[in-house]
Amino acid sequence: MPSGVKFRSMPALSPARQTLLLFLLALAVLVPGIWEATGLTGKDEFFLGLRTPMEMIEGNHWLVPFLDGAPRIRKPPLLYWLGRASFETFGISLVSARFVAVLFAALLVVSTAGIARRLSGHAQTGWIAGCVLLGCLGMASEGRRFMLDVPVAALSTAAFWSLLAYLDFGQKRWLTATALLLAAGFLTKGPIVALVCGGGVLALLASGRLRPADLRQQWLPLLGHVLLFAALALPWFFIVRLLFPEAAEQVLAGELESRQFFNLSPGILLGLLNIALPWVFVFAVAAWAAWRGPVADRLVLFWFFATFLPFAFIRSFDRYLIGSLVPLAILIALALPEMRSRWPFRLGLMLALLLGAAFAGFTFWFGLGGWYWLVLPALYFGWAWWRERSLGHTLAAPMLYWVALLWGVFPAIGVNAVPDEVRELGRTRDIAMLDGPQPALLPILSQRAHRHYSQLDRYDLAELKALNALVFLESQEIPRLEQAVAAAGLRAQQVGSYRNLASHGSGLRFARVGATAADWKQAFATRSLAPLMTTIVWFEIVAP
Numbered sequence: 001m002p003s004g005v006k007f008r009s010m011p012a013l014s015p016a017r018q019t020l021l022l023f024l025l026a027l028a029v030l031v032p033g034i035w036e037a038t039g040l041t042g043k044d045e046f047f048l049g050l051r052t053p054m055e056m057i058e059g060n061h062w063l064v065p066f067l068d069g070a071p072r073i074r075k076p077p078l079l080y081w082l083g084r085a086s087f088e089t090f091g092i093s094l095v096s097a098r099f100v101a102v103l104f105a106a107l108l109v110v111s112t113a114g115i116a117r118r119l120s121g122h123a124q125t126g127w128i129a130g131c132v133l134l135g136c137l138g139m140a141s142e143g144r145r146f147m148l149d150v151p152v153a154a155l156s157t158a159a160f161w162s163l164l165a166y167l168d169f170g171q172k173r174w175l176t177a178t179a180l181l182l183a184a185g186f187l188t189k190g191p192i193v194a195l196v197c198g199g200g201v202l203a204l205l206a207s208g209r210l211r212p213a214d215l216r217q218q219w220l221p222l223l224g225h226v227l228l229f230a231a232l233a234l235p236w237f238f239i240v241r242l243l244f245p246e247a248a249e250q251v252l253a254g255e256l257e258s259r260q261f262f263n264l265s266p267g268i269l270l271g272l273l274n275i276a277l278p279w280v281f282v283f284a285v286a287a288w289a290a291w292r293g294p295v296a297d298r299l300v301l302f303w304f305f306a307t308f309l310p311f312a313f314i315r316s317f318d319r320y321l322i323g324s325l326v327p328l329a330i331l332i333a334l335a336l337p338e339m340r341s342r343w344p345f346r347l348g349l350m351l352a353l354l355l356g357a358a359f360a361g362f363t364f365w366f367g368l369g370g371w372y373w374l375v376l377p378a379l380y381f382g383w384a385w386w387r388e389r390s391l392g393h394t395l396a397a398p399m400l401y402w403v404a405l406l407w408g409v410f411p412a413i414g415v416n417a418v419p420d421e422v423r424e425l426g427r428t429r430d431i432a433m434l435d436g437p438q439p440a441l442l443p444i445l446s447q448r449a450h451r452h453y454s455q456l457d458r459y460d461l462a463e464l465k466a467l468n469a470l471v472f473l474e475s476q477e478i479p480r481l482e483q484a485v486a487a488a489g490l491r492a493q494q495v496g497s498y499r500n501l502a503s504h505g506s507g508l509r510f511a512r513v514g515a516t517a518a519d520w521k522q523a524f525a526t527r528s529l530a531p532l533m534t535t536i537v538w539f540e541i542v543a544p
Helices: 015-030 043-049 051-059 078-090 094-120 123-134 137-142 149-169 172-207 212-217 219-233 235-243 245-259 268-275 280-290 295-313 318-338 343-365 371-386 391-413 420-428 442-446 458-466 475-487 517-526
Strands: 431-434 451-453 470-474 491-500 534-542
Touching (some): 015 094, 015 137, 015 391, 043 051, 051 078, 051 442, 078 094, 078 172, 094 123, 094 137, 094 149, 094 295, 123 137, 123 318, 137 149, 137 268, 137 318, 137 391, 149 172, 149 318, 172 219, 172 295, 212 219, 219 235, 235 245, 268 318, 280 295, 280 318, 280 343, 295 318, 371 391, 420 442, 431 442, 431 475, 458 475, 458 534, 470 475, 475 491, 475 534
Antiparallel strands (some): 470 534, 491 534
16 A cells, blocks of 8 residues: 555454544543643633533522523533533532543544544544544644533534444434434534534535435435434423523524624634644645545545535634534545655644644743653654654654643643632632633632622622622722722722733633733743733622
């Protein structure tokens, strides 16, 4: 077999054993570091994902999740149900929340491998596809966080895997599995569950591997399982509409407005570069060759575009493209045995090394430690990708590199670090977080949801005074708090403060709000993080 990547003979594994091995490999790659309180996070995780199951426990909510005293119906409830179940079984912690996300990520990996095996007819293609997916930066970062994107992609991918099995074998149990998985995905993030599975079906139809006549012949079982899907997926939404009609309408209007449909978003190409690093240039070469390649290659390329292009026309985040990594990984797995050029590997390698060097250099320059975790993985990565090496080294190097970066280097920066004194306050006192919210991870670290306020009125302040609660906020919000308490005839008495690098939305936006280029220059010139730090202050509400 001609190859740009040297292949050694691989032991023949049954599909079941390969699936088990990939599942365990995914756990080994993604579990390290999920307990780090200063690891990569973001507002959707620390503000929404982690707090919602805690408030469900505190308020004994099951059917409809609650957050900050209001129904949390902007997203469906399945992930929050699983989060509550995990908290009640294993205790409230970062590990018990994020391990749920890791399990979904492992499901995504094995489902991708299963689809690759079935489309190609080769077990080795499945193994390569699963390992390529595990080596993508998007999987390394998003697979460790308690958020919705990986679970819905995993359920949709698994649904397409079981649908392929049904089309090949005709056994109704596979169609039932498809309906159950799609229903679970719909209860995780709504209609977006159709993207990966639906894009795969469109690709099958476009390639001729699946014909409309085949579907017409199976109309009765298909209709029956559509009804099964509807019976499982839709009742919760009707119940919510009945219980909270005004809130449901506001949520729908808010979702439509926030998505900004039909607005061109060319920046999504940079999002693909980010989540598919370092494999993105290998994929570009594979995609170019697929236009004139075998039917299977064109099928997977069409599938990729079906999952990727919709996000070019709505307001999107990089993590929305996790589902696109599935056909991307499979196309690379199909093309890798015939790929001769080294430039795609070298270019991806260089960008990945530059990213890691930026973080490692940051921790080294400011004396934070952690940079040394990246040295050996970076050397191994360069050795494995610059010249032709065996398949095992080519696949393993990026996995180890991202583990070292996200477990060893990034947590050393200390983003969202919470002093022990503040953790203890979170365990023993009621806490109100004004805007922000900061401290970002105090709820999960103190095992209490606490309450977030976008603004405080006189009734809120009277309640906080009666509860002897503490109000935490960033220093730039102090005038707003003082204005609110003065209007309520009360007074805010400062109790304490501390400084840290704090997440503001994205996990990488950790400089204080309003930090300028001059602040960054001063920080690097003095080798002090002080100009970039956020001051977090807490107050008691007392009588004037």
